[in-house]
Amino acid sequence: MSDVAVLASTAGAIVAVVVLIVRCHVNPVISLVLGSLALGLMNRLGFGRTVETITKGFGDIMAEVGLLIAFGVLMGSMLKEMGAIERLVDRLLRVFGPGRLPYSMSLTIGTLLQSIYLDVLLVISAPLARSAARQIGPLGTPRMAASMAIGLECGIVLMVPGVGTLALAALLDVPLGTMLLWGLLLVVPTIVISVAIMTFLFRHGFWDVAGDEIAEPVPAEQVREELRTPVGVGVAGGGAPGVPARGGAELPAGPRGGAAGPRLSACFAPLVVALLLIAGGAVAQAANRENAVVSFFSDPVVALLIGLIGTLVVTRLSLGRSGVDRAVANGFKESGQILILTAVGGSLAAVVAAGGLGDILRHYFEADRFLPLLTVWLVAAVLHVAVGSVTISAITAAGILAPVAPALGVDPVLIALAAGSGSLFCVHVTSNTFWLLQSLLGQTTRGALKTTTFAVSVASVVALLLLLPISALF
Structure with a gap:
């Protein structure tokens, strides 16, 4: 096929x-499979090879990232069952005080808490943020809302073990330790700078209390009932366009049975150990200090399994067998669509690669390494505006342009971070995150457009501007 025909068929399928x-x-999973089938046939792969490519791409991604997503979601579900998130936010408030809470909470959500399903994390932490907002002062609501939106969305696609980050790493064949280190290097300054920009704007007239806030937020019980009835597409980072999707999360009131729960350090220690093992493996590899033992324990599957077992033990000791059973059941329920969506993103990427798009695009980008990163960012941003899901847009953008990376000599981790950064642009009314933040934090729709749509778009641009100089280190 001609280059024009391949480009046209790919654009048409997307x-x-x-x-x-x-x-x-139509559910994104079904839509992506249909698009992959259409693209394979338009690129003349034939019926048999098209199906074979789709199934192989699906299986390859599941083999790469399936266990990691499942382990991460299960850990998050157990932390939720123990009421650890509520106590962590309370601890942050006491340690950092109201003035610094937007920064500390956004950083914590964007880094440490990414094993927790987004809707669950939001519903747990939003009432606590609303309470803290009253202590911050007149600008407490916009500052807390913007910091939560920035931390939630950035963590999904820039920080391990966020589900979008795991998917991007798998699609682009990026070692998870490498993704963790470079993602951490990018997400921390992105969050700090973005929260600082929004704080400056709020203090200089960007927020109107009369027009942007409502007297009282929607009661938590009402939101809980809405979340129990899924509407549209409940995927992490975005819902079905035009309908505020609900992810089936429950709003816990702390550890079951009214107990105080285990020490906060004990709750999060297994997760921290797992992340340190993964990061340690990447450092050892870079320093040429690898050996069989280090490679084994720093393998992401082994490291997250250790974290999961440790979290399970802590949950069992504090809540008993019934608490573990509840957490595991909820975790499996939450992880199902995430796993399938990630895998069909791999199917699309495999068909795009088989069609020869990488060879075509190589000729356009071979003179400049910045241009591919800008292109990936732009593709992900456009897809997110159209589809309304951070995860889907990041996975699709990475799948389209993954074949370009090896030919250009651009490190795949840069492509992954560019796709993640672009997918943050313009979180708007098609996203369930938008509506949950609007209702739970007592904002009008106009207020949510400022604290969510505008604030996360600022983070998207900041991440891109930080990524370009980082790329010079490769």
Whole structure:
């Protein structure tokens, strides 16, 4: 096929996927599979090879990241069951005080708490943020809302073990330790700078209390009932366009049975150990200090399994067998669509690669390494505006342009971070995160457009601007 035909067929398949999701309200999983089938046939792979490529791409990603997502979600579910998040936010408030809480909470959500399903994390932490906002002062609501939105969305696609980050690493064949280190290097300054920019704007007239806040937020019990009835597409980082999706999360009131729960350090120690093992493996590899033992324990599957077992032990000791059973059941329920969506993103990437798009795009980018990163960011941003899901747009953008990375000599981790950064742009009314932040934090729709849509878009641009100089280190 000619270059024009390959480019046109790829663009047509992506547009068709967007139309199916946006206009026809077809589940993203089904839409991506149909788009992959159409692309394979248009690129003349043939019926047999198209199906084979789709299934192989699906299986390869599941083998790469399936256990990691499952382990991360299960750890998050157990932390939720123990009421650890509520106590962590309370501890942050006491240690850092109201003035610094937006920074500390956003950083904690964007780094340490990414094993927790987004909707669950938001519903747990939003009432606590609303309470803290009263102590901050007149600008407490916008500062807390913006900091939560920035931390939640950045963590999904820039920080291990965020589900989008795991998917990007798998699609682009990036070692998870490498993704963790470079993602941490990018996400921390992105969050700090973005929260600082929004704080400056709020203090200089960007927030109107009369028009941007409502007297009282929607009661938590009402939100809990809404979340129990899924509407549209409940995927991490975005919902079905035009309908505020609900992810099926429950709003816990702390550890079951009214107990105080285990020490906060004990709750999070297994997760921290797992992340340190993964990061340690990446450092050892860079320093040429690897050996069989280090490689084994720093393998992401082994490291997260150790974290999961440790979290399970802590949960069992504090809540008993019934608490563990509840957490595991909820974790499996939450991880199902995440796993399938990630895997079909791998199917699309495999078909795109088989069609030869990488060889075509190589000729356009071979003179400049910055241009591919800008292109990945832009593709992910456009897809997110159209589809309304951070995760779907990041996975799709990475799948489209992953074949370009090896030919250009651009490190795949840069492509992954660029796709993640672009997918943050313009979180708007098609996202369940938007509506949950609007209702739980007592904002009008106009207020949520400022604290969520604008604030996360600022983070998206900041991440890109930080990524370009980082790319010079490779």
